[in-house]
Amino acid sequence: MHSVVRPNAWVALKLPSGSTKVLQIAPNTTISLGKYGNVSSNLIIGRPYHLTFELQDKLPDENFSRLRVVPASELHAEAIAEEEAAGCSTPAAGAADAVISATDGEEFSLFDDKGNVVARSNHEVIDENARQTLTQDEIEELKREGNNAGKDVIAKLLLSHTALDQKTSFSLAKYKLLKTKKYIRRFQVLPIDVANFAHWQLEERDANKIMDMRAEMIGLVGCWGNVHFGGDDVLLEDPKASTAQGEEACLPVNQDLLQGRWLVVDDTCGLLVAAMAERMGVLYEDEGKEAEGQTEEQNGAAVEQAATATEPQELQVRPAVPEPVGQDNADTEMADASTTPVKRQSDGKPKQQKPRPSDFAIPYSQTNSITVIHGASQPNLSLLNYWGFDITSPNHPPHPLLNHLLNLTWLQLLKPELDTSYSTPPLTATPETLASWKPSRRGNFHRKRRRYARIRHIVDSTRAGNFSGLVCASTMDPISILRHTLPLLAGGAPVAIYAPTVEALAAVSDCFSVPRRTAWVSGNVPEIEGLSHEELERWEGNERFPLNPTLLQGVSIQTSRARRWQVLPGRTHPLMTERGGADGYVFTAWRCKPAEGKVAAKGKFKRRKVETESEAATPA
Amino acid sequence: MASTTRTAVSPFLDPGPRTKANSLAILQLSRDNLQPVYLQSPTGVHDGYAEGAVVNTRYGSFPHSTMLNVPWGSQIRASKVDTGSRGRKRKRGSGDDACREATGASEKDNEDSAAAANEDSAAGVKQAVADSSGFIHILPPTPELWTTSLPHRTQVVYTPDYSYILHRIRARPGSVLIEAGAGSGSFTHASVRAVYNGYPSEGQRKGKVFSFEFHEQRYHKMKKELSDHGLGGLVHLTHRDVYNGGFLVDGKSPEAEAIFLDLPAPWEALPHLSRRRPQSSTSADEQTEWVSPLNPKKSAYICTFSPCIEQVTRTVSAMRRLGWVDIDMIEIANRKLHTSRERVGLNLNFDRGVNNSARDVEEALTRLADIEARFREHAAKPRDGDEDMDSGDEDAVPAGKSSGPTNGSDGPSAEETSSGVPPWMEGRLITRGEPEIKTHTSYLVFAILPWSGRGG
Numbered sequence A: 001m002h003s004v005v006r007p008n009a010w011v012a013l014k015l016p017s018g019s020t021k022v023l024q025i026a027p028n029t030t031i032s033l034g035k036y037g038n039v040s041s042n043l044i045i046g047r048p049y050h051l052t053f054e055l056q057d058k059l060p061d062e063n064f065s066r067l068r069v070v071p072a073s074e075l076h077a078e079a080i081a082e083e084e085a086a087g088c089s090t091p092a093a094g095a096a097d098a099v100i101s102a103t104d105g106e107e108f109s110l111f112d113d114k115g116n117v118v119a120r121s122n123h124e125v126i127d128e129n130a131r132q133t134l135t136q137d138e139i140e141e142l143k144r145e146g147n148n149a150g151k152d153v154i155a156k157l158l159l160s161h162t163a164l165d166q167k168t169s170f171s172l173a174k175y176k177l178l179k180t181k182k183y184i185r186r187f188q189v190l191p192i193d194v195a196n197f198a199h200w201q202l203e204e205r206d207a208n209k210i211m212d213m214r215a216e217m218i219g220l221v222g223c224w225g226n227v228h229f230g231g232d233d234v235l236l237e238d239p240k241a242s243t244a245q246g247e248e249a250c251l252p253v254n255q256d257l258l259q260g261r262w263l264v265v266d267d268t269c270g271l272l273v274a275a276m277a278e279r280m281g282v283l284y285e286d287e288g289k290e291a292e293g294q295t296e297e298q299n300g301a302a303v304e305q306a307a308t309a310t311e312p313q314e315l316q317v318r319p320a321v322p323e324p325v326g327q328d329n330a331d332t333e334m335a336d337a338s339t340t341p342v343k344r345q346s347d348g349k350p351k352q353q354k355p356r357p358s359d360f361a362i363p364y365s366q367t368n369s370i371t372v373i374h375g376a377s378q379p380n381l382s383l384l385n386y387w388g389f390d391i392t393s394p395n396h397p398p399h400p401l402l403n404h405l406l407n408l409t410w411l412q413l414l415k416p417e418l419d420t421s422y423s424t425p426p427l428t429a430t431p432e433t434l435a436s437w438k439p440s441r442r443g444n445f446h447r448k449r450r451r452y453a454r455i456r457h458i459v460d461s462t463r464a465g466n467f468s469g470l471v472c473a474s475t476m477d478p479i480s481i482l483r484h485t486l487p488l489l490a491g492g493a494p495v496a497i498y499a500p501t502v503e504a505l506a507a508v509s510d511c512f513s514v515p516r517r518t519a520w521v522s523g524n525v526p527e528i529e530g531l532s533h534e535e536l537e538r539w540e541g542n543e544r545f546p547l548n549p550t551l552l553q554g555v556s557i558q559t560s561r562a563r564r565w566q567v568l569p570g571r572t573h574p575l576m577t578e579r580g581g582a583d584g585y586v587f588t589a590w591r592c593k594p595a596e597g598k599v600a601a602k603g604k605f606k607r608r609k610v611e612t613e614s615e616a617a618t619p620a
Numbered sequence B: 001m002a003s004t005t006r007t008a009v010s011p012f013l014d015p016g017p018r019t020k021a022n023s024l025a026i027l028q029l030s031r032d033n034l035q036p037v038y039l040q041s042p043t044g045v046h047d048g049y050a051e052g053a054v055v056n057t058r059y060g061s062f063p064h065s066t067m068l069n070v071p072w073g074s075q076i077r078a079s080k081v082d083t084g085s086r087g088r089k090r091k092r093g094s095g096d097d098a099c100r101e102a103t104g105a106s107e108k109d110n111e112d113s114a115a116a117a118n119e120d121s122a123a124g125v126k127q128a129v130a131d132s133s134g135f136i137h138i139l140p141p142t143p144e145l146w147t148t149s150l151p152h153r154t155q156v157v158y159t160p161d162y163s164y165i166l167h168r169i170r171a172r173p174g175s176v177l178i179e180a181g182a183g184s185g186s187f188t189h190a191s192v193r194a195v196y197n198g199y200p201s202e203g204q205r206k207g208k209v210f211s212f213e214f215h216e217q218r219y220h221k222m223k224k225e226l227s228d229h230g231l232g233g234l235v236h237l238t239h240r241d242v243y244n245g246g247f248l249v250d251g252k253s254p255e256a257e258a259i260f261l262d263l264p265a266p267w268e269a270l271p272h273l274s275r276r277r278p279q280s281s282t283s284a285d286e287q288t289e290w291v292s293p294l295n296p297k298k299s300a301y302i303c304t305f306s307p308c309i310e311q312v313t314r315t316v317s318a319m320r321r322l323g324w325v326d327i328d329m330i331e332i333a334n335r336k337l338h339t340s341r342e343r344v345g346l347n348l349n350f351d352r353g354v355n356n357s358a359r360d361v362e363e364a365l366t367r368l369a370d371i372e373a374r375f376r377e378h379a380a381k382p383r384d385g386d387e388d389m390d391s392g393d394e395d396a397v398p399a400g401k402s403s404g405p406t407n408g409s410d411g412p413s414a415e416e417t418s419s420g421v422p423p424w425m426e427g428r429l430i431t432r433g434e435p436e437i438k439t440h441t442s443y444l445v446f447a448i449l450p451w452s453g454r455g456g
Helices: A077-087 A136-145 A147-159 A169-183 A194-203 A215-224 A271-280 A285-304 A382-387 A410-414 A431-436 A439-463 A478-488 A503-511 A514-521 A533-537 A610-617 B084-092 B102-108 B112-123 B143-149 B159-168 B186-195 B216-228 B266-273 B309-321 B361-380 B387-402
Strands: A010-014 A020-024 A030-032 A038-040 A052-055 A067-069 A186-191 A259-266 A367-374 A405-409 A469-473 A494-499 A552-566 A585-591 B024-030 B033-038 B054-057 B060-063 B075-080 B129-139 B176-180 B208-213 B235-239 B258-261 B300-306 B325-344 B428-433 B443-449
Touching (some): A010 A194, A020 A194, A147 A169, A194 A271, A194 A382, A194 B159, A215 A469, A215 A494, A215 A552, A215 B143, A215 B159, A259 A271, A367 A439, A405 A410, A405 A439, A469 A478, A478 A503, A503 A552, A503 B325, A503 B428, B024 B054, B024 B143, B033 B054, B033 B143, B060 B129, B143 B159, B143 B186, B159 B325, B186 B258, B208 B216, B216 B235, B266 B300, B309 B443
Parallel strands (some): A259 A367, A259 A469, A367 A405, B176 B208, B208 B235, B258 B300
Antiparallel strands (some): A010 A186, A494 A585, A552 B325, B024 B033, B024 B129
């Protein structure tokens, strides 16, 4: 994650009203902050994140507002002054003139001992419009003059409020806060990381798109899925297949190299993948550079010698070979507009000096990877555009996700022979024939061969199984997902399924209920009699046993909710309202390897009820 | 910082495909009953067991030899282990618990079982014999499993809290994290997993956790635990009172981006976590150069973990004065849900958990009408004095029964009810909370300390 705003980076601007603006900071442009004014993008670029800026009054000969960094002491000035005021024994002493304090406890003693009113209770309802002597026109005029970043307006508003002395200290503080939110010309620049982005998408954008996934749930799914950095990159050596060679030259899947891989089903438009990539260190470009640097050390030799007889001149995806990342490559207009293809200009630098790998070279790391299974022919991972990754782009500038994110359809996983791109053998051509072709035809030829090799690798390595975990946030029935993914998980691998509502997860959990498991292992199930251990592992399910109930252990459902508090001197309490909607639930379990043959549980043996005794004592 | 090169990756980070000797494994005895075990290769009679080291549980005895080199997640059958004679032996022996070596035990004994044991150690180790019943599962260690099974030393930061905290303080591969109050180590394990991006070789900067523990005994236990878990190269544990000592390690800055304080008085430690010398520091150390433990080129994220609201007030107040922004106080409420089948109805078995009352109004109506009809039928018969009451009762009960064809001896066999629905699919699927919930763990205060952009 970058520590300063880079040109063309996506950032979140937090405005005084509490709303957030997410946009790309293109150099030499003006960013509109709505009623708070305009700011020149060049003034933000290169600044650290999390600073709060104040728009200063335009200088007479300048047509833009300069920015001032607001120190934290100023941001917290009121709270600190209130605390100090509260520290003094006498209410309304010194500091209370300067700031509006709500900590004196006046609310509860309306009169002092001489009978003077020191504060009003809220019995007298104050109609704000009636009491504000400034007209709307006058306020507009003040705003146009726009002095002192809006602080003048706020001060004038407070002064010209006729009923100010009738307000209770609490309502006064509230009034000032309200006016500050409206008129103060400040903003804060936040980085677009998964936490900030998800919060914005949930609270201000379209919560549906990310299946109402709150920060608590992202954290839980990631931890229970045990998602973490899965080892340094391991790339397969280029087979250096000549163009005359067909599928026989494809690299076989080496099971021993495959590790630290997670299986994902994501219907949150890529937020889940982004959260996992962040946990695995493959989401941000500068982090990726480090990893790729190591990759090169290990595999550089192979890549360098990967010259083939013919050199395709055309478009090429070269993710495995690191090259300097020009931030200005990213030229996205609407990051999550999946319908419009995102324009990407390739950097104007001359093509890489290194010889290109052959068509059958596999760019994917064998470790630390995410495999996405999707129901449509293309995965919907449009939100990844906010992190500079566009899955639909054929000629992508370097990004760590390029060689760590693999995707395949359910058809390719379950019935690959029906998938055309998997089952059609690759084209072959002798170098002579190839040389006689037009460049465009040659380009197509290489593109198809590369595509074939990649799909073949993804499908074969996924079907080889041994995944380190399954993480899932899907609108599909989780039982059907588990039926096909459980056999792919390594022993002891965790399963974490997120769902906005509990019903579907309860149904999964019920598939592993103690009575069902007991019945399954009791040996009285006609449908599984005579099935081998492997056949049971790939149990197709029926109505009575939708899943093999012995494949998961420690099945559990949980929900978490963060409650936010306001912490102010004398006014600490939980927030009055928060976002409702779906609560969010997480199903967790571990894949286990049942022992072959009948296994009886230990427990008290009651003669009377033979069929239920084991049920009572079955562990888990 | 001594341990830099390590060949073995911690089982927490990469357990490999199979269980290994001298490595941590988690035994799942039942749903929420987990037991950590360091698996040992059987080298001979161990603690009186001919099979080598044995784990005894209420689900049977499990010699380590049966749990070694098996795929993770395997279901392990219990073995027939001679626990009885061993117990007698130890009672008769010197009663010395420390005398756990097999050789010592067998030397003292001249019983025939001991002779057998000697034979075994000569021939190797006794082969474990599978028992007819009893099993457990063996799982690879993860911070979640460790958190539920670890030996408690202090209050534990549980998964619902630490998952949220690590997400909020942006602990990611490559981050450097400061943790003060290592406590029982649950947060330490979770944060190592979060920041891990490979073991650092000499001079390399990799994700790392700098952990501080004030309590000496806990420090030593923790130190041992970390090296047992292969995390020594990734966690730098220091025995220190951070209120006075601060967070520098060997006078150098850890350059941390993320901080977690699980201390009784976080505000005492906060001044050390500044970018510049805090004003309150004494004049004595003004001569020396003040070094910030924070990464000078990145925003620092903090979370403090305090159970009481008064602690929060003071912490937040201190943060405001020390330049922290985006101060946010959060409380996490987590609930576990159990799913079960709610079985209500007159015609169900008298099983445990079955509510034998009417399922709906119609069922109640049918039964009432039934009883009523029988009663009338009975009333129509000529009366016979005081038998009236009894016979009325006798009739009423079978009336209820007759509508429930599954009851009594004519009920169906164990597998299925007469309706063809197996018992595990009867009734309505429901979820309900666990009987006891954690309503309050601690308040979490989050904040961010930006850097100025000029460094330092």
